[in-house]
Amino acid sequence: MPHRPECPRLGGWPGRASGAWRGSLNPNRTVATPMTLAPPARIAFAAALTLTLYMALTPHPPRVFLDPYGDKIQHFSAFGLLTGLAMLGFPRVAHWLILEHMSFLGALIEVGQTLPFSHRDCDWADWVVDTIAAAIAVVILGALMRRSAWLRSARALGF
Numbered sequence: 001m002p003h004r005p006e007c008p009r010l011g012g013w014p015g016r017a018s019g020a021w022r023g024s025l026n027p028n029r030t031v032a033t034p035m036t037l038a039p040p041a042r043i044a045f046a047a048a049l050t051l052t053l054y055m056a057l058t059p060h061p062p063r064v065f066l067d068p069y070g071d072k073i074q075h076f077s078a079f080g081l082l083t084g085l086a087m088l089g090f091p092r093v094a095h096w097l098i099l100e101h102m103s104f105l106g107a108l109i110e111v112g113q114t115l116p117f118s119h120r121d122c123d124w125a126d127w128v129v130d131t132i133a134a135a136i137a138v139v140i141l142g143a144l145m146r147r148s149a150w151l152r153s154a155r156a157l158g159f
Contacts, residue, residue, distance in 0.1 A: 041089035048085055052078050056109045059119040072129045079106060079130040083137035087145070099131075099138045106130030 055061045055078075066074045083102045087095065106127045113120035 036091075037088045038091060039089075041085050045082065045085035045089045048078075048082055052082060053109070057112050057118050057120070059117075071123075071126065075106075075126050075129045076133040079133040080137045083134040084141050087138065087141050091145070095138045095142045099134050102134035103127075103131040106134075 055064075055074075064074070066077065079102055082105075083098060086093075086098050086102065090098070109130075110122045110124060110127045112118060114122040
């Protein structure tokens with residue numbers, strides 16, 4: 001490997017800098033590492049998933065502000081949010097796989113509501129709404145993520 005001069009602004013070899021900066025092939029130029037939303041989104045996903053499971057499987061869940069609008073709106077908003085957080089928290093996972101997992105989670109919740117201790121009613125229309133909400137979130141957020149990646153690559157090329 002040919003010897004490369006050290007870059008004092010980066011504190012080491014170009015491309016191997018630690019911290020918030022990484023070097024490019026040009027040792028006199030620094031490029032800011034984009035912040036990732038994955039760790040906070042994973043924490044938010046875990047919290048939202050826990051809340052969703054609690055609200056779906058407890059016999060008498062607390063009332064929420066969406067109660068006047070009906071059960072389907074609650075399902076739609078919960079699974080739209082869960083899917084969005086999953087896509088942001090796990091950006092390397094294929095979008096169709098996230099959609100599949102969210103749909104499966106909705107089906108498991110409906111199966112869990114058939115158990116006698118939950119004192120809840122199973123409604124397969126809820127599962128359909130969960131799947132539709134997840135699909136809409138995948139389409140919209142997937143398009144935004146692709147556009148964002150395209151804009152980042154265009155800026156990196158100098159456009």
